[in-house]
Amino acid sequence: MKILVLGGGIGGMAAALKLKALGHQVDLVEQAKDWKAVGTGLTLSVLTLRALWDLGIGKEITEQGYVHDGVDIYDQHGEFIRTVLSKRVISSETPSEGAILRPVLHQIMSEKVIEADINVRLGDTIDTIKSDLKTGSDVQFISGIKDHYDLVIGADGVFSKLRDLLMPEQAKPEYTGQACWRIQFERPAEITRGRMFQSERMKVGFNPCSPTHMYMYMMECVPKDQVWREEAELPQIAKTLLSDFDDVLHDYIAQIDVNTPIIYRPLDRVMVDGAWHRGSTLLIGDAVHATTPHLGSGAGLAVEDAIVLAHFIEQYSDDLETVFNEFMQKRLQRARYVVETSGEIGRMEIAGESMIARSILLAKGFEKVTNAYM
Template sequence: MTSQRILIIGGGFSGMSAAIQLRKQGHAVDLVELDAGWRNYGAGISLGGATLRAFRQLGILDVFLAQGHAADGVRLCLPHGPQVAELPTPRLAGADVPGGGAILRPVLARILADATRASGADIRLGCTFTHFTQDDQGVDVEFTDGQRRRYDLVIGADGLYSKVREALLPQAPKPVYSGQAVWRAVLPRLPEIETATMWMGPQVKPGVNPVSKTEMYLFVTEPRPTNDHVDPASFVDRLRGLLEGFGAPALQAIRAQIDAQSQIVFRPLEGLLVPRPWSLGRIVLIGDTVHATTPHLASGACIGIEDALVLAEELELSTDDVPAALAAFEGRRWERCRMVVENSSRLGEIEIAGGDKEEHARIMRSSLMALAEQI
């Protein structure tokens, strides 16, 4: 494909990844992000081998390994401590790279933002679109800063509550609350926490993952039948309370560390799977905009970043037929993204109900095998 003029709306993980990869191919890329501070909130994020493989393709793997943490396997433990299993994590990014890892969310956002700037993309912060119209040859876009520009392709990557999706596909489904919430916190790393470790409580599921040489992040899922507001002043006591019934010595040491400086984040878990098509004419939606998932497979960021890579590949393969490239993109992405969203949702349902642990394990195994496949 000859060089195209491309607009990306949204500066999250998938939008930044698209900018980086499309600039490698010589396209003229504009990226607009409504948040003038280009901030990314949150504690840590767990990443599987497929994500590390995508980092290698983007060119950020070495920086991630220097600033985050990578290790093999996921340890599964009983509530009182003994390890009963370990999930294997194939080395998908190469024999020299562990099969999984984790990093602080703001650190990963900074790595991607630095790479986006270095790519030469035209970045406008504190700006988004107000209106777009398209014809067979391009898309005219008006912006909140008063500018008007024309593009060969527009990519909507503005997240779960996307304004691009609302404008392009007004009948698309809305995000749905799952009945579960997740707590996250950043803590000093215990020496015995060398890789992702989880304790399998009946309904509450705590886990930790190292995010650097000195820090780890705690994640705890809990059933919450209704999506009610939780007062941040109660975060420390509530999070400590969720861990009270676990006798595992490491988990009790973690519980004792939780305080007001632990960067606690509480998030109700929502999901979204927009039926195809994900594009209309020369406008396409990627990432959480069309397939937001709960974190049970640690693959939400992964499939959004993969979207960016596959979209760039299909544009490169196309003979200047943008709609055909978008259709090919959707054809490659639909089943994989559907699997992650629906299987993650089912894992959450089993946890909420205290359901069949064999089914839970079977879904985990089959999902991880599917994620190991090439994109």
């Protein structure tokens, strides 16, 4: 088949790699002129780590990221609450989870895309599309290029243009009431797995994400009308927010100054709770199930989508009706579980519900996503 993958993020690159490996002709079109990932660390939950492993990049993740077992949860003064351990699902020798710097993951995946000789076009996007299940899709790009594809995959993220074009009736992304902060630090030798500190309305944690570094994440509850912040204000706001955790984080708070690179992202969510396909076009990843990062599984879900799609294309070839139906059977419920459970943990944090109840739901969530996805 001749296949268009729109969006060169984690889900789009995974889909392009899997479909090219089956012998299909794949065009990957990415709107950014400068193809790169912004951000610091990406948590690799048991779900995300396994999906990347199944994609065939486990060795690179182990060498350039950091894999470990479990996260220790404390209160804001350092009182131990519990350890949340995920089952080892890749092999008995391979730790269950980890983290990696986003630019490093992008580098690993984009090199594979180039090596696979996938036709990548940057700085372009779709303008219009006419998509039919039997006859394929006519696509007009903003560059003026017109093309015809047997299958179009929309992996264009939470603010998906393809979703707007093909599913205008679907709900738009919604701000969840929380924003996520990330700051990178050198990793002291004694931090070899996740650590999380919770107060009534905030949580802060560390994830080792490379042989030498770790990143701090912080989840803040912010009303919608206060969510916009100037970049220059971020270090001082971060220090103020972290001051509740001064007993345990004093040395890190002291390191933050005006020159510290800080990633601050309000969290949006979207769940297309029905078919993710129209005509011969299928949407995957954040375009149809953008989750908050409470279970560290959004990227993994996007990669799982790509793997499951390739599996059914291998099985049913260009019988797209069967491919899409089988795909939805496997994917909808699992994605909904992650989006809803992550959303519920966020809601509990905003409401200031008990730390014990929150960590029990987190443990339950991690246990459930351990289940096989194929």
